Amino acid sequence: MYWSLIIYAGIITFVTRFSMIFLLKKDILSDKAKKILSFVPAAIFPAIIFPPIFLDDNGTVDLENNPKILAATFAIIIGYLSKNIIVTIFAGLISYWFLIFFYF
Amino acid sequence: MNDKLKTLTKGIIDVSPLMIPVVPFGIIYGVIGMDLGIGPYMTLGLSIIIFGGASQIVLLQLFSGGASSLIILSSVGAVNARHVLYGAVLSEYLSGLKLFWKIILSYVMTDQAFAVSNNYFKKDNKDNNQHYHLLGSGFTCWTIWQISTILGIVLGSVVPEELGLSFTISLTFLALLIGDFRKFKNIIVMFVSGVVATIGYNTIPFKAYIIVAALTALIVATLLTLMDLKKK
Numbered sequence: 001m002y003w004s005l006i007i008y009a010g011i012i013t014f015v016t017r018f019s020m021i022f023l024l025k026k027d028i029l030s031d032k033a034k035k036i037l038s039f040v041p042a043a044i045f046p047a048i049i050f051p052p053i054f055l056d057d058n059g060t061v062d063l064e065n066n067p068k069i070l071a072a073t074f075a076i077i078i079g080y081l082s083k084n085i086i087v088t089i090f091a092g093l094i095s096y097w098f099l100i101f102f103y104f
Numbered sequence: 105m106n107d108k109l110k111t112l113t114k115g116i117i118d119v120s121p122l123m124i125p126v127v128p129f130g131i132i133y134g135v136i137g138m139d140l141g142i143g144p145y146m147t148l149g150l151s152i153i154i155f156g157g158a159s160q161i162v163l164l165q166l167f168s169g170g171a172s173s174l175i176i177l178s179s180v181g182a183v184n185a186r187h188v189l190y191g192a193v194l195s196e197y198l199s200g201l202k203l204f205w206k207i208i209l210s211y212v213m214t215d216q217a218f219a220v221s222n223n224y225f226k227k228d229n230k231d232n233n234q235h236y237h238l239l240g241s242g243f244t245c246w247t248i249w250q251i252s253t254i255l256g257i258v259l260g261s262v263v264p265e266e267l268g269l270s271f272t273i274s275l276t277f278l279a280l281l282i283g284d285f286r287k288f289k290n291i292i293v294m295f296v297s298g299v300v301a302t303i304g305y306n307t308i309p310f311k312a313y314i315i316v317a318a319l320t321a322l323i324v325a326t327l328l329t330l331m332d333l334k335k336k
Contacts, residue, residue: 001142002147005173007179009163010153016184018210019233021198022190032329037189040288040318041324044183045277046298048162051305053274059306068271075275079282085125088279089272096271 021027067104115221115240122216123244125279127252132272134256135263136161139270140168144257146298151253155211155246158280159321160184161273171311179314190218194242197225197234204237215280247327289328297321 053072056062063069075092082088130151135146142164150160160181166176190213198206221238264267286288301317306314 001146001167003146005167006146006150006153006162007174008173008177009107009150009159010155011155012181013156013159013184013187015209015215016181016187017191018206020215021195021206023139024195024199026193026270032333034146034189034192036326037186037192037327039290039293039329040189042293043280043297043325044318045158045281045312046168046294047198047289047301047314047323048158048165049274049277050298050302051313052165052270054302055188055305055320061302066150069273071271072274072278075278076285078283080277081310084280085279085282086158088282089128089275091270092275092278093231096268098270100266 065104066082067096067099107231108236111231111233111236112240114224115217115237115242116244118220118224118237119216119241119244122220123248125246126216126245127255128155129273129276130249130252130261131256132269132276133157134253134258135260135269136164137253137258137271138257138260139265140164147257147260148250148253151250152304154180155249156184156214156295158247158277161277165273165283166311169311175310175312177314178312182315182318185318186215188236189220190215193222194218194225194238196242198238209238209242212246213313214245217241217245245261289325289332292328293321293325296324 028062048098049072053068054061054066056066071092074095075088077093079085081086121322133151134147137150140145150163154160154163162179162183163176166179171179191210192215198209201209221241224237225234281290281294284294297317297320300314300320304316306312
């Protein structure tokens with residue numbers, strides 16, 4: 001890790017937050033643009049979530065011997081029902097520990 | 105109490121419940137930073153300089169996977185794209201402020217601070233010191249994030265690797281999406297993003313899988329939105 005990389009990443013993060021506050025006088029993004037931008041979390045987070053769950057250490061898809069898929073599915077169900085962030089994280093983590101210690 | 109302090113305090117109080125999940129997220133981030141061996145100063149440095157959980161995790165994940173700086177930085181930019189939306193929404197209330205205020209408030213604008221302060225701005229348009237609400241909510245996030253990062257750094261040397269704490273990264277991001285689970289269009293978008301990233305992990309060069317997956321999913325989201333508008 002290099003400090004320069006951290007600083008550049010910091011600048012990029014700041015600029016995305018600052019750009020619109022600085023540039024826009026009034027709210028000029030169209031409703032259509034806003035609607036599409038509202039999909040950004042749904043479009044990006046699964047790209048971070050999926051690969052570490054479905055791929056093994058060699059980078060091949062592992063569907064059979066994989067406690068992470070089961071634990072993540074359980075977390076999704078709990079998340080759907082509870083709508084609670086912290087409950088969802090712990091449901092996934094505790095079911096994962098249960099699976100790796102007792103089953104796999 | 106003077107009005108500015110009152111609004112500032114309101115911001116702090118409003119954002120506090122949302123800090124509960126931030127604490128474990130920060131701790132996990134700190135533990136992972138130590139796990140990857142970047143040391144305590146850089147782990148905390150990321151939290152202070154970048155101050156964005158998703159950006160920091162993506163940076164660490166791609167860096168440990170051996171991605172180039174260009175890919176790492178563009179992925180960080182992609183993860184932050186949602187902040188452009190926040191800024192666009194808030195600009196309506198903040199456009200009259202001095203540059204100094206805009207810089208400070210941009211630095212502390214997180215998902216949580218945006219959520220509560222935007223609600224406050226929408227409700228209370230008469231307050232001339234509205235921006236103190238965002239200052240309060242934002243700096244509460246900032247303080248909690250730094251403290252929990254430090255806790256994670258301390259715990260990082262104690263927590264055993266067998267606990268599989270890296271799995272909590274996936275869980276944390278998954279939990280941030282629970283609001284989308286009930287919307288069918290969002291589920292399609294999530295599925296597209298996840299599948300493209302998983303298949304692309306090994307096939308897309310330069311570890312660009314996050315950007316490619318996000319762009320593909322956004323194209324799908326655009327099509328879905330346009331189709332929806334046509335129907336109406």
